[in-house]
Amino acid sequence: MTVLCRVMQVSTSAYYAWCNSPPDSDKKYQDQQLAENVLQIFNDNKQSFGSRRLADRLQKQGFAVGRFKTRRIMRDLKLKVRYPKRFKVTTDSNHSEAISPNRLDRQFKVAQPNQVWTTDIT
Template sequence: MREQQKTYPVTVLCRVMEVSSSAFYTWLKTPGDSEKAQRKAALEAKASQLFEDHRQTYGYRRLSDALGKAGIKSGHYQVRHLMARLGLKARYPKRFKVTTDSNHNKAISPNSLDRQFEAKAPNQVWTTDITYIWTLDGWLYLAVVIDLFSRQVVGWDIADHMRTSLCVSALQMAFWRRKPKPGLLHHSDRGSQYASHDYRKHLSIMKMEQSMSRKGNCWDNSPTERFFRSLKHEQLNYEKFRTKTSAKLSVIDVSLFTTANDLIKTRLSIPVAI
C-alpha cells in the first residue's frame, strides 16, 4: 500500500485491502515494528525450510548454526523458543542391533591410533566399521572405510550378512581407488571380522598397520561412529524400506559419498581378488 499510494488514493487502497485509513497511517508511523515483523517472518520461514531440508533431524543448536551459515544471526535460546512456537520437533533413531562381536579368541592389535584423529594428508589413516539397516525383508549391513584427512568414505560395501567378506570388499574398494603407500594406519574395533585371519592377510598384502579400539570403547573410533549416526539419524531411520533393494538405493545416494574431487560409483560391490 505504501508503494501503491503514489498511484491510487489511500481510501481506495484501504477499501481494497479491507483496513481502516487510521490503521494504515498508524502503521506508517511505526516502520520499526513493520521491519521487525518482516525479520521475524523471514526467520520463521528459513528455519522451517532448513528443518525440512535436513529431514526434521536438527535440534535448536544445529538449526541455529545452519541459520548462521545462511546469513541469519540467531542465538540458541532464540531458536529453541522459535522451534517450540512453530512445533518443530527433531526426530530420533529407534531400532538397534549389535554388530560388534569382540568375544572371540582371535589376535587383537594395539590401539596405535590412540584417538589421534587429525591426519595431515590423505591415505595416512583410515578407519572402518559396520552398521545395520532395517528393511521389511530383513537386515542389511553396511561396511565403510573412511579417510581421516577428508572424513569421507573411500570404500564401502553392503550385503545381507556381516561376514568378513563384507569388510574385505569395502577395504578392497578403498585400496584400489586410493592405492595408498605402505605404512597406512588402519583402525577398527575388535570385531571378529577385523580380527580374522583373512582380513589380517589382506592388510598384510596391502602393507597396512592395524590398530584396534579398546574393548567396548566406541570413542576410540568416534569419526566412523559419527558418520554412521549422521547417515542413519538424518536419512535411513525415517524411511520405511519395503525391500532390501530400495534400502540399497537409498544408501548409495551419491550425495552421501561426494568429495571435492571424487565420487564413489553407485555400485553394490566390486569383484576384486588380492
C-alpha cells in the first residue's frame, strides 16, 4: 500500500482517512441533499425565505451550513425571493366631506323599472 501511495503522491494517512470515511461524506452528495432541502423549504414558505432564514431552518434540521453557503446554493438553483405585497389602505372614512344618504336602504325590489339605479365601485 505504501508503494501505491508513493506512486499516486498521496500520504498513507490521507488514504486511510479516505478508506474509513463514511460513504455519504462525499461533498457532491451532501450538496445535492442540501439543495433538495433548500428547494423544499423555499417552496413550502411561499418563496419568501432568504439565505438567513433558510440557513436557520437547515441548521435546525441538523445540517452544518451557514448563510453564505445557503446563498451560493440559492444562486445555483436560481431561487429569487418574492416579497409579499404590503397592505395598502384605500378607504379613508375619517373625512369631513358630505356623505350621500342611503335612500335605498337595501330594498332592492321595486315596482317599475328605471326607478332605482345602482352601481358597483369595486
